[in-house]
Amino acid sequence: MTIIKVEQLKKEYTAYERGEGFLEAVKSLFKRRKKVFRALKGIDFSVKKGDIVGFLGPNGAGKSTALKILSGILYPDSGNVNIMGFTPWKDRKKYVSHIGAVFGQKSQLFWDLPPLDAFYFQKAIYKINEDAFQEQLKKFIKMLHIEDIIKRPTRQLSLGERMRCEFVMAMLHQPKIIFLDEPTIGLDIIAKGTIRNFIREINKEQRVTVIITSHDLEDIENLCNKVIIINKGDIVFDDKIKKLKISRKKYITISFYEKINLKKLKKLKGVRIKKIISDYIVRLEVNTYKEYLDEIIKRIRMGKRIKDLDIREPPIVDVIKRIYKK
Amino acid sequence: MKLNILKTYWKESLAYRAEYLISVFVVPMRFFILVFIWSAVYGANQADVIQGYTLSNLITYFMISTFVFIAIFNDVEKTLEKEIKKGDFLIYLLKPVNFPVLEFMKKIARRFFAILIEILPIMIIFILFFKEYLVMGKIGFFLISVGIAFVSSYVIYLLIGMMAFWLINIRSLAWILDFAIQFASGLFFPLNLLPPTIEKILSFLPFKYLIFVPVNMYLGKYSTGFESGFTNTVYFQLLIQLLWCFILILFACFVWKKAIRRFSGVGA
Amino acid sequence: MRSFLKLWFKSAKLQIARRMAYRGEYFISLIAMFILELIGPLLIFIIYFNSEGFPGWTFYEVLLVQGILLTVKGFSFFSFAGIIWNSNVTLMRGEFDIVLLKPRNTLLMFICESFDAEDIAKFIGGLLITTYALSHINGITLVGIGLMIALMILGVGFYFIIALLASSFVFRFIRTFRIYEVMDIFELVGRYPKSIYPKAFGTLFTTLIPIFIIAVFPANALLGRLSIDMVFASVSIILLIFISLKIWFATIRRYASAGG
Numbered sequence: 001m002t003i004i005k006v007e008q009l010k011k012e013y014t015a016y017e018r019g020e021g022f023l024e025a026v027k028s029l030f031k032r033r034k035k036v037f038r039a040l041k042g043i044d045f046s047v048k049k050g051d052i053v054g055f056l057g058p059n060g061a062g063k064s065t066a067l068k069i070l071s072g073i074l075y076p077d078s079g080n081v082n083i084m085g086f087t088p089w090k091d092r093k094k095y096v097s098h099i100g101a102v103f104g105q106k107s108q109l110f111w112d113l114p115p116l117d118a119f120y121f122q123k124a125i126y127k128i129n130e131d132a133f134q135e136q137l138k139k140f141i142k143m144l145h146i147e148d149i150i151k152r153p154t155r156q157l158s159l160g161e162r163m164r165c166e167f168v169m170a171m172l173h174q175p176k177i178i179f180l181d182e183p184t185i186g187l188d189i190i191a192k193g194t195i196r197n198f199i200r201e202i203n204k205e206q207r208v209t210v211i212i213t214s215h216d217l218e219d220i221e222n223l224c225n226k227v228i229i230i231n232k233g234d235i236v237f238d239d240k241i242k243k244l245k246i247s248r249k250k251y252i253t254i255s256f257y258e259k260i261n262l263k264k265l266k267k268l269k270g271v272r273i274k275k276i277i278s279d280y281i282v283r284l285e286v287n288t289y290k291e292y293l294d295e296i297i298k299r300i301r302m303g304k305r306i307k308d309l310d311i312r313e314p315p316i317v318d319v320i321k322r323i324y325k326k
Numbered sequence: 327m328k329l330n331i332l333k334t335y336w337k338e339s340l341a342y343r344a345e346y347l348i349s350v351f352v353v354p355m356r357f358f359i360l361v362f363i364w365s366a367v368y369g370a371n372q373a374d375v376i377q378g379y380t381l382s383n384l385i386t387y388f389m390i391s392t393f394v395f396i397a398i399f400n401d402v403e404k405t406l407e408k409e410i411k412k413g414d415f416l417i418y419l420l421k422p423v424n425f426p427v428l429e430f431m432k433k434i435a436r437r438f439f440a441i442l443i444e445i446l447p448i449m450i451i452f453i454l455f456f457k458e459y460l461v462m463g464k465i466g467f468f469l470i471s472v473g474i475a476f477v478s479s480y481v482i483y484l485l486i487g488m489m490a491f492w493l494i495n496i497r498s499l500a501w502i503l504d505f506a507i508q509f510a511s512g513l514f515f516p517l518n519l520l521p522p523t524i525e526k527i528l529s530f531l532p533f534k535y536l537i538f539v540p541v542n543m544y545l546g547k548y549s550t551g552f553e554s555g556f557t558n559t560v561y562f563q564l565l566i567q568l569l570w571c572f573i574l575i576l577f578a579c580f581v582w583k584k585a586i587r588r589f590s591g592v593g594a
Numbered sequence: 595m596r597s598f599l600k601l602w603f604k605s606a607k608l609q610i611a612r613r614m615a616y617r618g619e620y621f622i623s624l625i626a627m628f629i630l631e632l633i634g635p636l637l638i639f640i641i642y643f644n645s646e647g648f649p650g651w652t653f654y655e656v657l658l659v660q661g662i663l664l665t666v667k668g669f670s671f672f673s674f675a676g677i678i679w680n681s682n683v684t685l686m687r688g689e690f691d692i693v694l695l696k697p698r699n700t701l702l703m704f705i706c707e708s709f710d711a712e713d714i715a716k717f718i719g720g721l722l723i724t725t726y727a728l729s730h731i732n733g734i735t736l737v738g739i740g741l742m743i744a745l746m747i748l749g750v751g752f753y754f755i756i757a758l759l760a761s762s763f764v765f766r767f768i769r770t771f772r773i774y775e776v777m778d779i780f781e782l783v784g785r786y787p788k789s790i791y792p793k794a795f796g797t798l799f800t801t802l803i804p805i806f807i808i809a810v811f812p813a814n815a816l817l818g819r820l821s822i823d824m825v826f827a828s829v830s831i832i833l834l835i836f837i838s839l840k841i842w843f844a845t846i847r848r849y850a851s852a853g854g
Contacts, residue, residue: 073691515640
């Protein structure tokens with residue numbers, strides 16, 4: 001059953017530029033330069049009930065714009081959106097009572113007060129009845145292990161603790177769809193795991209449809225059954241996650257106590273030197289498709305002691321480049 | 327280096343074009359209303375002089391006091407509080423710069439700008455609309471007095487800011503003090519319009535030398551000769567003003583040393 | 595409406611609880627809020643101390659005007675005018691999206707979230723000054739009190755208009771806290787009897803910009819000096835409320851199209 005249908009959605013922004021320097025500042029008093037930025041160039045897609053859909057794309061690709069329009073807080077220039085019979089920006093007041101949202105950068109909690117106070121305020125805003133509220137709250141407290149956290153002032157909580165409470169805020173009124181904009185940004189691995197588990201559970205138990213934007217590939221891989229990749233305002237990929245050939249490449253920055261033998265390093269299979277930082281430090285691109293990471297590292301270190309090691313995902317731009325090539 | 331600081335603040339100020347327009351709009355408007363009020367008061371009482379001020383004297387007093395206010399007042403207490411609260415103040419202890427002196431340079435740059443873009447346009451508006459009320463005054467001693475007042479005002483607000491070394495939140499307290507200082511300096515009305523006892527008390531404080539005395543110097547209320555006694559001369563007023571300025575600086579140095587010791591001790 | 599009031603009270607309770615976490619500081623800022631408002635009464639005192647004051651008005655009558663103004667202003671400021679401050683703050687943090695995300699009328703939701711726990715001091719201070727002035731005025735009638743309160747409510751309407759327009763200005767043009775200085779100008783005009791202004795201004799401030807309704811007219815009504823001006827001003831207030839509501843919603847709509 002289709003729950004979201006989007007057709008020919010377009011959005012442009014107009015920004016005003018101000019130049020650098022004293023003279024430019026004076027000029028801007030009288031005249032401003034206009035710049036048009038096409039955030040969405042007419043995208044189409046649809047989402048089925050119970051899906052977890054990932055919006056992927058580099059910064060400024062248009063994924064946040066799309067999410068804002070879908071959640072009813074931004075007017076598009078043209079195009080149609082039908083979500084559960086509503087047009088989000090036209091029926092905003094009615095529509096938003098059926099959705100929840102977590103914007104990673106914007107908090108719905110009150111800085112100086114415990115999250116519990118914010119939950120009760122949310123209850124008043126959404127006119128949730130007492131029994132349903134208590135039942136939901138109890139369930140989320142158990143799922144997210146936040147019994148003690150919700151009574152402490154928000155400003156004393158860690159980012160991970162706060163994020164768990166943001167999810168409660170977004171879920172208390174039992175929304176049918178939940179929009180997540182960078183929900184794991186800045187979190188450590190353990191906190192990310194808790195959040196991902198929670199998303200999976202509410203999706204399974206309450207059949208909540210989840211739309212998630214992230215530039216963390218792991219979020220998408222772990223959660224989504226469908227991926228939409230947006231780049232420069234266009235959809236460049238819209239299919240099941242299995243169809244997406246996710247890069248198994250990793251970026252490794254490795255630092256030794258001794259000077260590196262570059263000649264030998266260059267000859268290694270499945271290892272490419274990205275950058276020689278010094279005689280001791282080098283950045284490599286490795287392919288973990290055929291070989292386990294620990295084995296690759298064993299080959300790279302060639303019996304030498306490692307001083308420091310940093311392993312990263314390749315940036316999302318590289319993944320998108322690969323889609324273009326096909 | 328100094329020129330660079332100046333340039334930065336010019337640019338920063340220009341960025342607030344709306345704020346600028348607001349202040350160029352607000353000050354003359356406020357003045358219009360003042361003129362209405364006092365014209366009505368003088369008219370209804372058929373009085374030419376109230377406490378030694380003719381209507382034009384009084385209107386000129388309000389105009390010049392507004393200019394002095396724009397020229398000398400600063401918000402160094404807010405800057406200092408912010409730096410302490412954010413923890414950025416530590417940087418000043420590590421760098422070979424002195425916070426009070428550096429801020430003073432910045433404030434001069436800012437005030438210089440304010441005089442150029444705020445006072446000049448407002449002055450033109452005043453001259454256009456209120457010409458008949460304005461009195462030409464004695465500029466020389468007035469400017470010297472404003473110069474001293476600028477330093478005193480900076481030191482006073484620096485002292486208020488220093489409270490942040492001991493108290494967690496000084497915002498509200500600073501508001502009250504700011505208001506009290508504006509009142510005691512004669513920004514709202516000439517101090518001799520107050521009941522004599524209150525005026526007497528205020529004359530023992532340094533604040534009246536921020537606005538009241540400079541403005542009266544402009545209006546020629548103090549003599550340049552010694553006919554009516556030394557205490558009524560411009561020289562005596564300048565001397566006292568200078569004396570207060572030194573006392574304030576010494577006091578500020580003393581408190582600053584204590585504050586730094588406390589700040590390093592707590593290690594905040 | 596009832597559900598809005600419930601939400602508003604809930605928000606008020608939360609905001610006060612928030613401030614009570616730092617009790618001492620809250621107390622001092624309440625005092626500060628009141629003291630800063632004393633400049634109006636102080637100037638009146640100075641005028642009457644040195645002269646006969648305004649023709650046709652005694653000291654206590656003009657003090658009553660100051661008290662009424664502070665009461666009306668205080669009520670407006672803590673109950674809804676916080677949207678001006680909040681417009682600045684939410685735009686700075688880019689958090690207006692959160693308001694739009696709530697299944698409520700945007701304006702009412704925004705007002706609820708903008709309750710100002712400090713400005714209660716203005717309201718209470720205003721009531722004190724009003725009561726003090728009233729205790730020195732003879733011949734007060736119940737009808738007079740009733741008319742005064744009715745006009746004061748319309749005075750709150752004036753602040754509502756100002757709050758909507760100031761908030762719209764902040765959304766449409768630029769974030770600035772100095773917008774309050776512009777508001778102060780209106781307030782300064784409203785502090786003094788109509789008779790001190792030139793005729794053209796007097797007419798302007800009773801019709802197009804009916805500032806006198808925030809204090810001078812209520813005081814006049816209490817003192818039994820009724821005039822047709824009050825009717826003009828009241829009609830104008832109601833019309834202006836409709837217009838400024840239209841402007842505010844159009845501004846928000848525009849903001850939601852520009853995406854912040």
